[in-house]
Amino acid sequence: MNRPVGREFDNALLVEADRNSFLHPFTQITDHRANGALVMASAKGCRITDATGREFIDAAAGLWCVNVGYGREEISEAIAAQSRLLPYFHTFNGVGNEPGIRLAEKLLSLAPAGMKRVFYGSSGSDANDTAVKLLWHYNICRGKPNKRKIISRNYAYHGVSVASGSLSGIPMVHEHFGLPLDFVRHVSRPDLYRDAPERQCHTEEAYSAWLADELDRMIVAEGPDTVAGFVAEPVMGTGGVLPPPRGYFEALQQVLDRHDVHLISDEVITGYGRTGTWFASEPSGMRPDIVLTAKGVTSGYLPLSAVFVGEKVWSAIEDASRDGRVFAHGFTYSGHPTCAAAALANIDIIEREGLVDRVADIAPIFRDVITAAVGDLPLVGDIRTAGFMMGVELVADRTSKARLPAGAKPAGRVALAARRHGVLVRGLPNSDIIALSPPFIVTEEELGIIASGLKRAIEEVTQELRSEGAM
Known part of the structure; x- marks a missing residue:
């Protein structure tokens, strides 16, 4: 035993x-x-x-x-060593720690193109919450405070907090909790097995075009000046393990660009290698402005999430900070040094092996x-x-x-x-x-x-x- x-x-x-x-x-x-x-x-x-x-x-x-896998001594030893040295300190008010800094630098070297900063949390749920607030903050910084709605997909899973649970499109996450909140809308999931025949789409590309048109119609109906973002997993996980049809994200990206709507890629499951590449966004045809990760960053040994902030969003937030405003968002455990040490050891294993x-x-x-x-x-x-x-x-x-x-x-x-x-x-x-x-x-x-x-x-x-x- x-x-x-x-x-x-x-x-x-x-x-x-x-x-x-x-x-x-x-x-x-x-x-x-x-x-x-x-x-x-x-x-x-x-x-x-x-x-x-x-x-x-x-x-x-x-x-x-x-x-x-389980029982990786390198990760356990990194956790033990860091907990003896500096088990915890916060990262508010510009305070940092060595493993958190090293990890941010490492993650950006692996991240999809155009990512400029890393924000830490503890879970995929709080990563999705952070993405929502980043887009709201970004739009306020550029003088568009009414661009607040986020479009997600039916049966998507983005978490279970009040905001991320609203983004999720799984009925049991909504019912009996009074969700979703009114800033969220949902469009169809890309289900080739169940839904494409019903849409009379005879090719994957035609199905992708139909789904892109549905998204376009929703943005127009809601008013492009009220829609901030579209959130999607590169491969839908809990909603059915659904790889996207050919041309799907390319078609959606054209719609998003046309309406100044920003793409959030939820790589909480796919990040750090699960689909056979470090991240699935770019191979899937996505050009995300924000990328969300968790789970695989530590292989579950300790709770950690990492949100990658892209050039466009980062530049606007950085420019707006010159008037003295503070990015007033964060968690007690953002940049937790022991969790970051676990992630560095985990990523070293993935690379070395x-x-x-x-x-x-x-x-x-x-x-x-x-x-x-x-x-x-x-x-x-x-x-x-x-x-x-x-x-x-x-x-x-x-x-x-x-x-x-x-x-x-x-x-x-x-x-x-x-x-x-x-x-x-x-x-x-x-x-x-x-x-x-x-x-x-x-x-x-x-x-x-x-x-x-x-x-x-x-x-x-x-x-x-x-x-x-x-x-």
Whole structure:
């Protein structure tokens, strides 16, 4: 059993304590009360062990984030060393620290073209909040205070704070919270499998043109002088693992340029190599003014986000500061030195081991191994990938693409069944889609185990759905 030396876990006591004390995110409370938590105890590489000693392969890299795998001593040692030297100090009022400064310099050397400054936070949610305030501040600085609306996309995921939760387009993030706030609008997501045929778009380029026209019509209807930005993930993650159709961002960029609307690229998932390049914005055809990152910057070892501010936005803010105004935004943990030290160690591993190139090289094997295992199963309608991101969409009928009944919850059931076979995958919220996003160090042998466990899980759930009359 893979446990730290000297650590013993009584799973039953932990489950009971958890049940009576912990409000879990994105968790059905009555289900948690009835069934308790899956308590994790230790991890190494792509394997994670729970408090009973069961071992799983983590085919989701936590929440799209443990890119270099678990148990990296270099990162743990960097955290320990920094915590002994300077565990924390703020960065307000022009105060800095060595790891935060070095990290900003390093990130800008890797960032998409035109990025001039880095702003730190702790999560993808606060990165999205920061982007909204940056655009509002930018427009006030240039004398356009009414340009405040942000356009997002249906089923996008940008976080769950009040502002970022409004940008998100997932129904369960809105309902019961009174969201979205009124500065946000949503347009269609680029779903080639579900939506393009309905639009009678016979090519990907035609579908992209249709989506660009929809965006254009919304900006015109709202009034271009009221629209500040458009936010998008280069590859939509939680909304279904949706790579963009050909020409999509190029077509959208023409609309944005025409109306003086600025592009925010949310690379919280894709940043730092998950699609086989350091960042996905430029390969996707995006020319962003602001780029948002988190997750992979530390591989999840400590919480950190990094917002890249582009030339246009930075220049206006810098020029306006000459009248004495202060950029009055920031967080207690902005530029946290220990988190920055973890990020520097993490990025060093990615560079030294060539993990971004490895993702590009292994991605076709990842796609082919999973497709060979589950692609012909009657429950599987579509498999789509972008590097080490994969979405497996479940359907009632492969030919008609008919959806399963709303209450069937097949993706969640498959995720639970996969656990029984030693594999951790994610059932995406409000969807019939299973997401896979393994660590960059996953081996071909482990990919085979993931494929086998997923296949058995889907077969079991298929039998259950048939017995219930859902298929």
